[in-house]
Amino acid sequence: MPKMKTHKGAQKRIGVTGSGKFIRVKSWRGHHLELKSSRRTRRYAGKAVIGPESRDQIRGLLPYA
Numbered sequence: 001m002p003k004m005k006t007h008k009g010a011q012k013r014i015g016v017t018g019s020g021k022f023i024r025v026k027s028w029r030g031h032h033l034e035l036k037s038s039r040r041t042r043r044y045a046g047k048a049v050i051g052p053e054s055r056d057q058i059r060g061l062l063p064y065a
Helices: 008-013 038-043 052-061
Strands: 014-016 022-025 047-049
Touching: 008 014, 008 052, 022 052
Parallel strands: none
Antiparallel strands: 014 022, 022 047
């Protein structure tokens, strides 16, 4: 049986915490930040935990995470 391949796009975007939760970077923080209000850019700051409803799908994309 061959090894499962990791989905490279998911590997670059999804991380795993020490307790095993999946995290992602929030969207809309890439560019054009001058025209967005500070309230809006603060909302996009930091990381977000991916909910349990997507766990099985992520396990298929990242089998060794």
